Amino acid sequence: MSRDDRRRQLLGIGLSKLVEKPIQDLSLDEVAAEAGISRGLLFHYFPTKRDFHRACIEAAGRRILRNTRADDALAPDAQVAEMVRLFVEQIDRRRDFYLSLVHGTGSADVSLVEVYDAIWAEATDRVVAALGVAPEQARVVHAWWAYVEDHALTWSAEPPARRTTSEAALVAHCTDALAALLAVGRR
Amino acid sequence: MSRDDRRRQLLGIGLSKLVEKPIQDLSLDEVAAEAGISRGLLFHYFPTKRDFHRACIEAAGRRILRNTRADDALAPDAQVAEMVRLFVEQIDRRRDFYLSLVHGTGSADVSLVEVYDAIWAEATDRVVAALGVAPEQARVVHAWWAYVEDHALTWSAEPPARRTTSEAALVAHCTDALAALLAVGRR
DNA sequence: AGCCTTGTTGAGCAATGCTCAACAGCGTGA
């Protein structure tokens, strides 16, 4: 198997496994066995377990960013609304995937923090670019994403049948919130 | 040594160690050695490594909540401002401690997620109680805490000498943001 | 004295992260 194919296969296995259990509970033997290769080969591709873990999270982050990209042709406000909608739906559809791989850092692992930072920086840049937000307000957009994330997580936590808010209302609230927050900073 | 004292000692060691390295890299031998006890005794107090980890994070959460409690006698708005100020200062003073122990879940470990949820629920309750926020708006307060957390983390990430915003301005922005967000929900 | 509780130890097992020397298959150039 080619180098790239093998890497992709291993990352795929890692993603599916890391949804079920934290990294401490995932043995590389397990991954190697599922891939049908020897442990040694796994260490050839990812020299250390931490490297493997980081690569998995990077892959998850790329997937999220890919799935929440809005159409450039839309109007600025519509772009943001679209991003939020895709983001909320992404979380709602695969809450465990999101929680276990994309959300939060924990773990005091510096290289992991960098990965998360890069993901949120990209999401922030998109909004800043779409709306033409002033650079000194970028941190407001960044923090607003945390606000949106938290809303989406609590919203998706309750069973769909019992939801008091519609998805559209949630998205609308989030976009309105961004406008309100930017107004706060401008005052 | 008494049961409680021993537990406290071990948790203290765990807290200091977990700031430096993620749980995967912390061997219980290390903890036992620093405490001057045998490995066996450590497993007597915390039957599994995950239990130890969870207990450490609970302790960290309790510490944060203790350090960010506002005076009940203050006016509602002042209480919130006080909480935010204490929170920002807490993060600024011990950023690594906060990042590695209190922020985020990751790890797909259900019992850990519960611990984090409890911490944020308590913080939310305090604000809801202080301001008399309507129950259906509690989730706005919850998400607002995520907003505040993100602001505090990016603010504390830049070296104090180069900061463009004062702490007071940050706190003011956050409290204003809460008012603005609650107004969005009410519309 | 005998006994029970409680904090404590240390040997030992099995799993696991990681290293390393070597091998198989295949294309390339002499």
Added chain:
DNA sequence: TCACGCTGTTGAGCATTGCTCAACAAGGCT
């Protein structure tokens, strides 16, 4: 055709580490 090297691959083996378990020491109670 043979030798060479590159690349994906293996499997033995080492050291660490999470965890179990039987046993011990000391203090209080009957």
